[in-house]
Amino acid sequence: MNHFVRSQGFGATVGVIAMLAVFTVIDFSGWWTAQTISNVTQFTAILALVALGQALVIMTKEIDLSVGSIYGLTGVAFITLEPTLGVSGSLIAALLIAATAGFVQGVAVVKGRLPSMIVTLGGLFAARGIIYVWTGGSVHNFSADARSHALTRMLGGELFGIAAAIYWVTLIAVLLAIMLWGTRFGNRLLATGGNRESAVSRGVRTDSVKTAAFVLCSLLAGFAGILTLCNRPQTHVTLGENMELEAISAAVIGGCLLTGGRGSILGVILGALIVVSFRYELIALGAPSSWYITFVGAVLIVAVIFNQKLARFIGHSV
Amino acid sequence: MTKQQPLIQVKNLHLYFGSFHALKNVSVDFNAGELIGLVGDNGAGKTTLIRVLCGIHAPTKGQVFFDGKKVERFHPKLAIDQGIETIQQSVGLCDNLSIARNFYLGREPVKRVFGIPFLDLGKMRAKSSRIIRQFGLRENVSADDEVEMLSGGERQSIKIGRAVEFKNRVVIMDEPTNHLSVREREHVNELAVQLKEQGLLVIYITHDIFQVHKLADRIVIMENGEKVADANTDSMSAEALEDVIRQGGRMVEKREAV
Amino acid sequence: MALSAAKPLIRRHTEIGIFLIGAILIVIFASTSDGRWANLYNIGTIMQVTATLGLMSLGVAIVIGTGEIDISVGSTFGMGALAYLWLAARVDPAIAAIAAIAVGAAIGYLNGLLITRTRTPSLIITLGTLMIFRGISIALTDGFSFSIPYAARKGWSYFLLGGGDLLGFNTALFWLIGAFAVLIMVLKTMPFGNRLLAVGGSAESAHSRGVRVDRIKLSAFVVCGILAAFAGALEAGKLGFADGSMGRLMELQSIASCVLGGCLLAGGRISLIGALMGAFVLSSIQSYLVVTGVQPQWFILILGVIVVAAAYGDKSLRQWAIKR
Numbered sequence: 001m002n003h004f005v006r007s008q009g010f011g012a013t014v015g016v017i018a019m020l021a022v023f024t025v026i027d028f029s030g031w032w033t034a035q036t037i038s039n040v041t042q043f044t045a046i047l048a049l050v051a052l053g054q055a056l057v058i059m060t061k062e063i064d065l066s067v068g069s070i071y072g073l074t075g076v077a078f079i080t081l082e083p084t085l086g087v088s089g090s091l092i093a094a095l096l097i098a099a100t101a102g103f104v105q106g107v108a109v110v111k112g113r114l115p116s117m118i119v120t121l122g123g124l125f126a127a128r129g130i131i132y133v134w135t136g137g138s139v140h141n142f143s144a145d146a147r148s149h150a151l152t153r154m155l156g157g158e159l160f161g162i163a164a165a166i167y168w169v170t171l172i173a174v175l176l177a178i179m180l181w182g183t184r185f186g187n188r189l190l191a192t193g194g195n196r197e198s199a200v201s202r203g204v205r206t207d208s209v210k211t212a213a214f215v216l217c218s219l220l221a222g223f224a225g226i227l228t229l230c231n232r233p234q235t236h237v238t239l240g241e242n243m244e245l246e247a248i249s250a251a252v253i254g255g256c257l258l259t260g261g262r263g264s265i266l267g268v269i270l271g272a273l274i275v276v277s278f279r280y281e282l283i284a285l286g287a288p289s290s291w292y293i294t295f296v297g298a299v300l301i302v303a304v305i306f307n308q309k310l311a312r313f314i315g316h317s318v
Numbered sequence: 319m320t321k322q323q324p325l326i327q328v329k330n331l332h333l334y335f336g337s338f339h340a341l342k343n344v345s346v347d348f349n350a351g352e353l354i355g356l357v358g359d360n361g362a363g364k365t366t367l368i369r370v371l372c373g374i375h376a377p378t379k380g381q382v383f384f385d386g387k388k389v390e391r392f393h394p395k396l397a398i399d400q401g402i403e404t405i406q407q408s409v410g411l412c413d414n415l416s417i418a419r420n421f422y423l424g425r426e427p428v429k430r431v432f433g434i435p436f437l438d439l440g441k442m443r444a445k446s447s448r449i450i451r452q453f454g455l456r457e458n459v460s461a462d463d464e465v466e467m468l469s470g471g472e473r474q475s476i477k478i479g480r481a482v483e484f485k486n487r488v489v490i491m492d493e494p495t496n497h498l499s500v501r502e503r504e505h506v507n508e509l510a511v512q513l514k515e516q517g518l519l520v521i522y523i524t525h526d527i528f529q530v531h532k533l534a535d536r537i538v539i540m541e542n543g544e545k546v547a548d549a550n551t552d553s554m555s556a557e558a559l560e561d562v563i564r565q566g567g568r569m570v571e572k573r574e575a576v
Numbered sequence: 577m578a579l580s581a582a583k584p585l586i587r588r589h590t591e592i593g594i595f596l597i598g599a600i601l602i603v604i605f606a607s608t609s610d611g612r613w614a615n616l617y618n619i620g621t622i623m624q625v626t627a628t629l630g631l632m633s634l635g636v637a638i639v640i641g642t643g644e645i646d647i648s649v650g651s652t653f654g655m656g657a658l659a660y661l662w663l664a665a666r667v668d669p670a671i672a673a674i675a676a677i678a679v680g681a682a683i684g685y686l687n688g689l690l691i692t693r694t695r696t697p698s699l700i701i702t703l704g705t706l707m708i709f710r711g712i713s714i715a716l717t718d719g720f721s722f723s724i725p726y727a728a729r730k731g732w733s734y735f736l737l738g739g740g741d742l743l744g745f746n747t748a749l750f751w752l753i754g755a756f757a758v759l760i761m762v763l764k765t766m767p768f769g770n771r772l773l774a775v776g777g778s779a780e781s782a783h784s785r786g787v788r789v790d791r792i793k794l795s796a797f798v799v800c801g802i803l804a805a806f807a808g809a810l811e812a813g814k815l816g817f818a819d820g821s822m823g824r825l826m827e828l829q830s831i832a833s834c835v836l837g838g839c840l841l842a843g844g845r846i847s848l849i850g851a852l853m854g855a856f857v858l859s860s861i862q863s864y865l866v867v868t869g870v871q872p873q874w875f876i877l878i879l880g881v882i883v884v885a886a887a888y889g890d891k892s893l894r895q896w897a898i899k900r
Binding site for chain 1: 645647690694695696697699700701703704705706707708709710711712714715718820825828831835841871873874875876877878879880881882883884887888891
């Protein structure tokens, strides 16, 4: 029990239990209905993917503010390139774009020795600018052929009544967990965030580790964008706006310390569930959609402060 | 000497960081005009004790008396106002500011124009230039130069000069000779003795018992957050004191002097 | 040879970089736009944009000076604009401007309090408040825009608060000059300025000298909030209307101005004049894109690239200057 309390996912687990209890008791929107649950889990899966990438970057003691724009850019690229490259071709091209964006930002951070916050803030706007300039503000759609393509269905369809995104996030979460806790790379990633000097002194190439984290983060964000669009293939220029905030919130609620080196895969997914559920409830309550932005901001602040207090209480130096 | 009231009196001090017991029931007296060596291994609690005296940490339990009066509030500003100056290893100077601005940081002299406090830059420059000459900085260093350009010994000299300038009563030196060349180390040690001879209380923290034994009047040894020895340097040799450290203070009762 | 002689100068005045960039851009823009950029009307527009962006950048520079960052200024700007417009239509604009300043001070105080009390990274806290107040301003306007009726757009105080031109320039420019003069005086010649930079240089050292670090940081955030909200009020006074998205991207622009102007994000070294020059350069680029008919969307892209390039350029220049 003590071990569980000290684990990084503890706060999020308690949060999810409390939240579900409250939503069950004060039921505005028919919380335990198939419709609600399928919506919430689908959105949670998408956000969790972005947040998991963010978590990897946070574990190396950096931050990636560009994930929302990368999510949008990859999605836009996927749809826009489809007529020329076909579904599978544009899928690969879009993921390549995402990986490149992550690589460029990672290199700028480690080689330029710049704060990741500034680099990715720049990336946030550069990628959003590319979306505007590329689409010219117009809306793109998938053709009927592309919609029925096997790959599209695999990424955006359903199996046994459960959205494909949920299978994907489960698979990726397991892979990430194995990578983090069971491979040398994972060990080095945590060491890089926990104590960079020590990691360097043990021969860990922290620059490569950080760059890899940025690439993975952008890839996951991009993949989440593609999953979203396979489900509802329509782009708009604001696709993924403010998503970086939700992702950071989910990662922080899930127990990732901003001081690096600590995090929890399960915690991040539960964090995403909390953010999405509250959004869903807020909409169900009939609040104007703009309040949602305020809400995410408030959640972010509360989550950071709470997590920090919890970590200090347990005895980590934060 | 023995009848004199101690300048600083620490009584049954305890300090916890979260669940970590950093200081355990520490009691010690410090007299004016004494140079006291505070010795212990890393993590023995010597720096923590000093941080209480200069107001950075507040004790969890126990009292500190300064000049016979109980200290109620702990803040660096209050300690400095009382005349307790600390010279720490890496802390105390801001690299981005000039020597003059660092010298007076926290208690800048002001000239009031229409009641608005403006820095008295002329005074700051003049005084700090005089001090940096007196404490042996390079000839080509000026008071307007940024601290970033100075060597480790020059930084220590500025901090010691600051202690003299503000007519302090207590100067605490936390490992003042770390990372210094041999010549710079001797210079700093001479300055420490000078301060004592001017009637100040000098607390000299180090883990090198042999170095401080030559300078100090009294040695206090800390171990695991406890005081394990407190002896005059003329009553105990450096070798005997080193034994105390080596044995983790198991012979305290027998050897306690004063 | 001449370059190495300039090293000590550049070490102390990293804003030299942005002045060179500014000069080069002015020449390029003036010579490639057939007089559409370099004419009195357009320069006046650039100056007006520089004035509001510059006020925000000064505030952000002060916060950066303490080693923190405030990215909520875009929303504070919007809240200031809305507060001003809502009240200016009802009472005297001067009172409305004071109310806007109070709103800004309150937001800055909230930021500062959350950051200093909980010791949380300022980036995260102000990212949160950026969203909180953006949501509130969209909800307040609820899709419509606040505006002052044309009949009410007169009187001295309306004129002085961005609503008119003096000597060919929008009155906001004179507020900027005033704010700059006051801040540079506080920073260079007052104990507060000395302590502020000390906190940014080494909070631990400043604390050991008895400087109340939290109080200094808190005041920096309040100053930043005040300047951002006041800039919003001036912009609202100029336009006469505002909607919920007012001030979007302004946070990035003001941080970019500071970085361009040679403010070190790690804290302790800032240049107010450099931040203003940075604001001027960004406004000039924006205006150049407009007068040459480039899609305005390009500006977001360029802005993103400029921020990173400026951070890198500033860092390289500084490292070069420190090498002996």
